Amino acid sequence: MNRPRTVVLAVIASTFFVGFGGGVVFPILPNLGAVLGITPFVVGLILSANRFTRIVANAPAGALIDRFGTRTPFVAGLFVEGVATLGYVVAIRSAAPEAWFLASRVLWGLGSAFVFATAYTIAADVSDGGSRGTNMGVVRGGITLGFPAGLVLGGVVSDSYGVVAAFVVAAGFAMLASVIAYRTIPETHVSEVQSSVKPWHVDRSLPAVTVGLVNFGLFFAYLGALFATLVLFLEARSLTVLGYGPQGTSGLLMAVTVLSASVFMLGGGKLSDLRGSRVPILIAFLVVSFGGFVALALADSIPVLIGACVLIGAGQGGTSGPLMALLADLTPEDRMGRATATNNVLGDVGGGLGPMVSLPLIETVGFEPVYAACAVIPLLAGVLLLGGVYAKTGAVNPRTDQISRDARG
Structure with a gap:
């Protein structure tokens, strides 16, 4: 049986590594937009698309987690984010890069909605009143630090080895995150009696x-x-x-x-x-x-x-x-x-x-x-x-x- 601390550490590692894909585009895409023929407005839309997608996807993600548990949505969300990061590589070589980048960011937002909701829920499930604050803090830290790490990765690797290399490295770390989660995260959230939960129901308590x-x-x-x-x-x-x-x-x-x-x-x-x-x-x-x-x-x-x-x-x-x-x-x-x-x-x-x-x-x-x-x-x-x-x-x-x-x- 997985110990609570081991589970929390696995969540931190997974969210940190997958977070690279969230930040890697920021130092690259604005400078690359003119080369690829992407207007500044569309660049801004691409960079914000994941957040707009998450606004729509957060509530269904939370409801489905309460209905089906945390393990499968967490692993699937990480995998979707990894696929989305690979989409950046396709975008660079595509005749319609703006469409590929936008689709990848939308896909990233969908995956991150499940990752964020499950990460906090897993931390809550394996904690008690004496450890919940600490566990929530470190999980939030893992989620947060992945983004600036992606900023550094995007800037340094793209300068040294090229844009495609930066996207490939970020995608590799994202896939590693899903493997870590698949191997280490147990189910923490499904009880023996599961109530019927509709995906469009949000908690209005x-x-x-x-x-x-x-x-x-x-x-x-x-x-x-x-x-x-x-x-x-x-x-x-x-x-x-x-x-x-x-x-x-x-x-x-x-x-x-x-x-x-x-x-x-x-x-x-x-x-x-x-x-x-x-x-x-x-x-x-x-x-x-x-x-x-x-x-x-x-x-x-x-x-x-x-x-x-x-x-x-x-x-x-x-x-x-x-x-x-x-x-x-x-x-x-x-x-x-x-x-x-x-x-x-x-x-x-x-x-x-x-x-x-x-x-x-x-x-x-x-x-x-x-x-x-x-x-x-x-x-x-x-x-x-x-x-x-x-x-x-x-x-x-x-x-x-x-x-x-x-x-x-």
Whole structure:
């Protein structure tokens, strides 16, 4: 029998390796678009297609997981992502590269919907109240770190050995991820009595909606205010690092943000386990996120901007583990797949809407008002979180062991 720690490590390894395919196109496709005859608009559509697909696919994925279990959807999702990455190789040599790239990104989004929903559900299934925060944090870290690793892979390998080599290497790692999962991941989620679950049913319970809306706000500000506008902010303020231009400097600063988020993903979940409660840790990191966006609004030098990126990354990462653990604490086991999907849907909607709202607003009112408005979002998320937890449990800071027992019978 697989031990919980072994299962969690296998999930981390699988999601990390498959994540290469998510990031590998970003340093390659924008520069390759003109050569292949792909317009900038279509390049943007290709890069975003996986997220738009996931918005549609998250809910069916979660429902099917609750009906059929986690093992098969997890392995199948990883394999689909591997096939999608191989599609990039075909696209390079195709007479219609934009169609192949777009189809591959749509396929990637479909596979990732199953991978994300199953990864969190598996972590919840093999955890208890004393380890759930830690396990959710490290699984989230594995999912998150695969993307920047793909960015590095795409840039370094394509420069040294060519674009096709970068895509082939990424596809190889993705296929390796599905092999690891097939060999090591047991079934964790099917009970003896399975209720009928329709794929279009989403979890509309108070915990799922509350956690999902918090996730919506965080991704709206994180992707919309920081990642989507940072290069424009650097160019407007003439801020550089190590002689790099706005693009190179923004890449370095985003790497700092992701690294900070990854460190605090592990720490936030572990702290919530040690305290035996999630809410104080969540509120603390939401305040850290608020401070980061305030610093971003006031940034007039690289040191201040680095500090803002560290704080925003810490706030984003530090909430991830405790937030998913809180959702698992408050959700019956047979609904965890759908609850995770609800959270993913709202997070993807927030991440998709953020750039669409922030970029036009910055042209109209400037950077500072937009960043200041985004600083308020974590505070509003904290109020929403407290209200939802109180309405569900009757306390603003319930103990983990108590709410977990109540939710899981």
